[in-house]
Amino acid sequence: MPTLLDGKKVASDIKQEISTRVDELKSQGRRAPNLAIIIVGDDGASHTYVNGKIAACKSVGFDFTLMHFASTISEEKLMKHVENLNSDDDIDGFIVQLPLPEHISVERVTESIKPEKDVDGFTNQNFGSIVSKNQLIMPATPFGVMELLRRYDVETEGKHCVIVGASRLVGAPLGMMMTEEGRATVTLCHKYTQDLASHTKNADILIVAVGKPGLISEEMVKEGAVVVDVGTTRVVDNSRKSGFRLSGDVDFATVSEKASFITPVPGGVGPMTIASLLLNTLKAYEDQHS
Numbered sequence: 001m002p003t004l005l006d007g008k009k010v011a012s013d014i015k016q017e018i019s020t021r022v023d024e025l026k027s028q029g030r031r032a033p034n035l036a037i038i039i040v041g042d043d044g045a046s047h048t049y050v051n052g053k054i055a056a057c058k059s060v061g062f063d064f065t066l067m068h069f070a071s072t073i074s075e076e077k078l079m080k081h082v083e084n085l086n087s088d089d090d091i092d093g094f095i096v097q098l099p100l101p102e103h104i105s106v107e108r109v110t111e112s113i114k115p116e117k118d119v120d121g122f123t124n125q126n127f128g129s130i131v132s133k134n135q136l137i138m139p140a141t142p143f144g145v146m147e148l149l150r151r152y153d154v155e156t157e158g159k160h161c162v163i164v165g166a167s168r169l170v171g172a173p174l175g176m177m178m179t180e181e182g183r184a185t186v187t188l189c190h191k192y193t194q195d196l197a198s199h200t201k202n203a204d205i206l207i208v209a210v211g212k213p214g215l216i217s218e219e220m221v222k223e224g225a226v227v228v229d230v231g232t233t234r235v236v237d238n239s240r241k242s243g244f245r246l247s248g249d250v251d252f253a254t255v256s257e258k259a260s261f262i263t264p265v266p267g268g269v270g271p272m273t274i275a276s277l278l279l280n281t282l283k284a285y286e287d288q289h290s
């Protein structure tokens with residue numbers, strides 16, 4: 001049986017460490033870090049994730065500011081709120097929860113966030129800093145994946161890391177981090193990749209961030225591989241009170257027979273993303289208050 005990469009447990013350890021630091025700040029008479037969250041519209045999954053982020057803030061003693069807007073808000077109005085948060089000294093960091101309604105440009109909104117306060121690590125400046133000696137704020141999900149592997153002492157140097165999914169928010173930055181800090185040899189696959197299995201079968205470390213339940217089956221994985229599943233898709237499950245369950249991209253039941261380490265879904269990368277968001281907010285606070 002493989003070792004479970006228990007993101008829930010590691011995230012809880014990280015939150016404990018952050019909480020200790022916040023107590024220290026408060027005992028020095030300083031205010032707590034303050035995270036603002038902008039959410040647009042009424043998508044159920046988005047609200048669940050945001051609620052998770054708020055609960056995490058509470059658990060470490062951070063202050064938080066929730067801003068909820070109707071899905072009809074104009075891009076101009078939304079950008080105005082971003083501008084206000086950029087210049088608000090009481091806010092250390094903020095995020096604009098994705099997805100946004102179609103009439104709003106994600107790129108324009110993201111790029112208007114002041115990089116020092118961009119605790120998702122989505123801006124071009126923070127993205128570029130991955131390959132700089134002077135790293136700024138790391139993209140939260142990739143950072144969470146790297147931290148999870150570090151805390152289980154998973155060796156990455158010289159290994160072949162295959163990433164499936166080349167999004168700007170997860171796959172692409174993760175490829176850079178795996179190359180730079182991880183010193184791995186990276187293959188980045190995307191929807192145009194021919195014969196996906198021929199790549200995944202060679203992976204010492206396989207990271208999947210697509211959002212397609214069942215994409216990775218047991219035949220596509222090498223014996224002894226480290227498997228990290230970033231996917232979280234809601235699939236209908238009427239046996240649950242909620243009417244759905246969360247599914248990753250990896251067929252856990254069969255792939256776990258072959259893997260040496262594997263993340264569960266839920267309880268793997270999701271909680272690590274939230275822990276990274278808290279770490280980034282603490283860093284933003286410390287950097288802007290020193």
Ligand SMILES: Nc1nc(=O)c2c([nH]1)NC[C@@H]1CN(c3ccc(C(=O)N[C@@H](CCC(=O)O)C(=O)O)cc3)C=[N+]21
Nearest residue numbers: 048049095096097098099120232266267268270271273
């Ligand atoms: N600006 C922005 N930043 C994000 O970081 C961001 C975003 N937009 N849009 C959506 C995705 C998705 N995402 C998740 C975070 C936590 C869990 C998580 O904690 N999941 C739990 C289960 C949560 C549940 O019960 O549904 C788990 O996997 O164990 C999942 C998904 C952040 N995202």
